[in-house]
Amino acid sequence: xxxxxxxxxxxxxxxxxxxxxxxxxxxxxxxxxxxxxxxxxxxxxxxxxxxxxxxxxxxxxxxxxxxxxxxxxxxxxxxxxxxxxxxxxxxxxxxxxxxxxxxxxxxxxxxxxxxxxxxxxxxxxxxxxxxxxxxxxxxxxxxxxxxxxxxxxxxxxxxxxxxxxxxxxxxxxxxxxxxxxxxxxxxxxxxxxxxxxxxxxxxxxxxxxxxxxxxxxxxxxxxxxxxxxxxxxxxxxxxxxxxxxxxxxxxxxxxxxxxxxxxxxxxxxxxxxxxxxxxxxxxxxxxxxxxxxxxxxxxxxxxxxxxxxxxxxxxxxxxxxxxxxxxxxxxxxxxxxxxxxxxxxxxxxxxxxx
Numbered sequence: 001x002x003x004x005x006x007x008x009x010x011x012x013x014x015x016x017x018x019x020x021x022x023x024x025x026x027x028x029x030x031x032x033x034x035x036x037x038x039x040x041x042x043x044x045x046x047x048x049x050x051x052x053x054x055x056x057x058x059x060x061x062x063x064x065x066x067x068x069x070x071x072x073x074x075x076x077x078x079x080x081x082x083x084x085x086x087x088x089x090x091x092x093x094x095x096x097x098x099x100x101x102x103x104x105x106x107x108x109x110x111x112x113x114x115x116x117x118x119x120x121x122x123x124x125x126x127x128x129x130x131x132x133x134x135x136x137x138x139x140x141x142x143x144x145x146x147x148x149x150x151x152x153x154x155x156x157x158x159x160x161x162x163x164x165x166x167x168x169x170x171x172x173x174x175x176x177x178x179x180x181x182x183x184x185x186x187x188x189x190x191x192x193x194x195x196x197x198x199x200x201x202x203x204x205x206x207x208x209x210x211x212x213x214x215x216x217x218x219x220x221x222x223x224x225x226x227x228x229x230x231x232x233x234x235x236x237x238x239x240x241x242x243x244x245x246x247x248x249x250x251x252x253x254x255x256x257x258x259x260x261x262x263x264x265x266x267x268x269x270x271x272x273x274x275x276x277x278x279x280x281x282x283x284x285x286x287x288x289x290x291x292x293x294x295x296x297x298x299x300x301x302x303x304x305x306x307x308x309x310x311x312x313x314x315x316x317x318x319x320x321x322x323x324x325x326x327x328x329x330x331x332x333x334x335x336x337x338x339x340x341x342x343x344x345x346x347x348x349x350x351x352x353x354x
Contacts, residue, residue: 038089040107049078052101060090061097068094082106110187116198118180118306119235122172123272125304129194138191146173148192149199160206161199165225169288169299171269176232176301177202205307209314216314220252225300231313232301236265239332244312246336250321259322261291269302325350 041059043052049072053065062068072078077098084106088097099105114132116125122143130136142148149162161177179201185194206213217227230251238244254261266289267282268274275282283290289298305313323343324334328350335346 038087040085040087042085043081043083043101045083047081047083049081052078052081056097061088061092062094072098077102112185112187112189112194113182114185114194115182116178116180116304118309119303120180121269121303122175122178125178125198129191134191134194139195142192142195143172143174143178146170148174149196159199160203160224163224164300165223167299171289173300174199176228176304178304179205180304180306206310208307209311213314220314220316226297227313228305228310229297229301231305231309232303233261233263233265234312235305235309236268236303237263238309238334241308243334244309245315245317246319246321247324247334248309248312248316249319250324250336252316253319253322255296257322258295260293260295261297263291266291266298266302269298328352 039059039061041055041061043055047055050065050069053062053068053072056062056068057065069078071094081101082104084104086100086105087107088100092100112132114128116128120128126136126139126143129139146164146166149159161174164173164177167173174195178195178198181198181201183194183197183201185197189197214224217224220227222230230248233251234244234248238247251261251263264278267278267285269289270285270287283292286293288294289302291298319336320338321336323337323340323346325337325343325346327333327335335350337343337346
């Protein structure tokens with residue numbers, strides 16, 4: 001009897017020892033390898049936790065994929081691991097690895113950040129991209145090509161920038177179609193791809209306009225290109241958002257009466273850098289963009305309009321105003337007039353003589 005009990009006790013001791021040894025082994029396998037430099041690795045989308053364990057083992061971040069997988073199953077973890085590119089050093093604790101995989105703490109892609117303010121001309125867009133590291137020659141080649149975006153790849157859909165009316169009068173065919181925004185581009189992006197992204201942003205912003213906005217083009221008696229031209233005039237002329245629809249209305253009123261628009265911004269567009277003030281000789285420069293010498297709209301936009309100016313060009317505020325002059329009080333607001341006589345009085349008032 002005692003012999004049997006001793007045998008049983010011996011088996012228990014051996015079993016406990018084996019379990020302890022197995023537990024010790026598992027704990028040792030869960031300890032991180034010795035620390036060294038960071039290793040960059042990628043987890044593709046749809047990768048299972050077991051496959052992720054194999055990736056971690058292959059890169060020396062864990063000792064055993066099998067033990068790691070068993071630990072995840074025991075702790076009910078691993079279902080929230082996120083795909084992406086990670087940078088971790090051997091020596092990172094198991095808890096930290098799991099936390100970073102759950103949080104999607106991936107390597108941030110190196111990018112190029114470019115801000116295009118509202119009202120920037122194509123020439124200014126070129127300057128901003130060149131400053132960001134793009135080749136001036138490559139950027140100019142795209143913005144000067146009237147057919148740059150005529151061919152669109154499958155799935156992109158028809159871009160507005162691919163339907164610009166052909167003309168030999170444009171300074172830059174893509175003028176006005178490169179939407180003003182702050183962009184984050186991948187570091188290896190080409191000039192064509194960057195400009196295409198900016199042109200595609202216009203389409204994305206148009207999609208946020210009120211439903212049925214395209215019907216306003218016919219109601220206003222303009223094409224999309226002409227609307228964008230009006231929007232660019234508003235953008236360059238107006239500082240106060242509340243006045244944009246009113247100034248757009250003045251433009252439509254003058255067009256309806258076949259009056260020259262006489263917009264200073266169209267003359268300023270002829271210079272690579274804006275002048276502090278225009279002189280009479282400037283207003284006589286021969287150019288299809290000079291709205292002092294030519295009736296109607298210029299051949300195309302003179303800058304990249306923001307969404308507020310596009311909205312104003314689509315939904316102008318009705319009025320009888322035909323003139324406006326900037327107040328010289330620093331507000332950027334305007335005096336509006338219905339007649340030339342009233343306009344002259346507003347000019348005096350603006351100069352402090354009214």
